[in-house]
Amino acid sequence: MSYLSSNQLKQYDDEGFVCPINIFSKEKAKEIRNEIELIENKIPEELEKSGRYNAHLISPLLDEVTHNSKVLDAVESIIGENILVCGTTLFIKNPNEKGFVSYHQDAKYIGLEPHNWVTAWVAITDSNEKNGCMRMWPGSHKDNLKDHDQKFNEGNLLTRGQTINNVPKEETTPLILEAGQMSLHHPTVVHGSELNQSNDRRIGFVIQSYISTNVKQVLGKNSVQLARGVDNFNFHEKIGRPDSLMSKNDRELKKKENDNLQEIFYKGSTKKGSY
Numbered sequence: 001m002s003y004l005s006s007n008q009l010k011q012y013d014d015e016g017f018v019c020p021i022n023i024f025s026k027e028k029a030k031e032i033r034n035e036i037e038l039i040e041n042k043i044p045e046e047l048e049k050s051g052r053y054n055a056h057l058i059s060p061l062l063d064e065v066t067h068n069s070k071v072l073d074a075v076e077s078i079i080g081e082n083i084l085v086c087g088t089t090l091f092i093k094n095p096n097e098k099g100f101v102s103y104h105q106d107a108k109y110i111g112l113e114p115h116n117w118v119t120a121w122v123a124i125t126d127s128n129e130k131n132g133c134m135r136m137w138p139g140s141h142k143d144n145l146k147d148h149d150q151k152f153n154e155g156n157l158l159t160r161g162q163t164i165n166n167v168p169k170e171e172t173t174p175l176i177l178e179a180g181q182m183s184l185h186h187p188t189v190v191h192g193s194e195l196n197q198s199n200d201r202r203i204g205f206v207i208q209s210y211i212s213t214n215v216k217q218v219l220g221k222n223s224v225q226l227a228r229g230v231d232n233f234n235f236h237e238k239i240g241r242p243d244s245l246m247s248k249n250d251r252e253l254k255k256k257e258n259d260n261l262q263e264i265f266y267k268g269s270t271k272k273g274s275y
C-alpha cells in the first residue's frame, strides 16, 4: 500500500508538490541544526558556496535523514521501490542577508533523464512566508521545460541565477512547514523563494534528488547511494555512507562529488556564479 494517501498523491499529480509530511520531531530537528552549526563553526568554509552540496556525506545526522524510512516510504509512493540518492543541498537563508531563489524548474540544468525522480525538502527550522519558504506555481509541472534567463544576480542561491520570467506570483502557493516536516516536488514544477525577513535562520536540507534506478545523468557524472530496493541498471558509481562526523576521507569524497556537480551545473556556461 502507498504511504502517501490518495489525496496526497492527487495533490502531487495535480499541483506538482505535496506537503506537509511529518518526518521527525522538533527536538530531532534541533539536534540536526546543532550538527550543521558545529560543522560551520569548526570549518567555516565546509558548507559555504559549493560546499553546501552533499553535506550528507560528512554528517551522520544528515545521512540519517537522507535514509530515513518515512522519507523513503513517501518517495517510494511516487517513483517506485528502487531508489537512489543522487545528491543533497543545504539551502540556508540567514536573517539580514540577500538570499533568495529565482523561479525555476529543477529539471532544466540537473541532467537527470527521464524525469522519474523527486526532490524532498526537509525543514530543519520552521519555514514560512516570513522567513522565505519555497513557493510553487501549482500545475506548472504539466508544461514543457520553459526558457530560463541566466541572471547570475547577487543573493540568488541558484548557480546561474536561472530565472523564468513572468511567473504569476499571486498564484503561487507557499509551502509552510514546521521543523521536522517535509515537502516533495516534481522535477518540472516552477518554484522559487523570497528573502528571509525574520530574526532567525531558515534551514532546508534538500535531497536533490531521489532518482529511480532507471534514471541517467546525461550532463556529466553523479555518484549515488542505493537507498532502497535493487539497482539492475547500474548507470551510476556507488558511494558509501559516513560513520563519523567530518572524517578526512569523507570530506575528500564530498569535494570530489561537488567538483563533478559544478561541471554539470555550469555545462555550456561561459560564466560562473557564486555557487
Ligand SMILES: O=C(O)CCC(=O)C(=O)O
Binding pocket: 091, 101, 106, 119, 121, 132, 133, 134, 191, 192, 193, 204, 206, 208
Ligand atoms: O530552499 C529554497 O528556497 C529553494 C529550494 C529549491 O529550489 C529546491 O529545493 O529545488
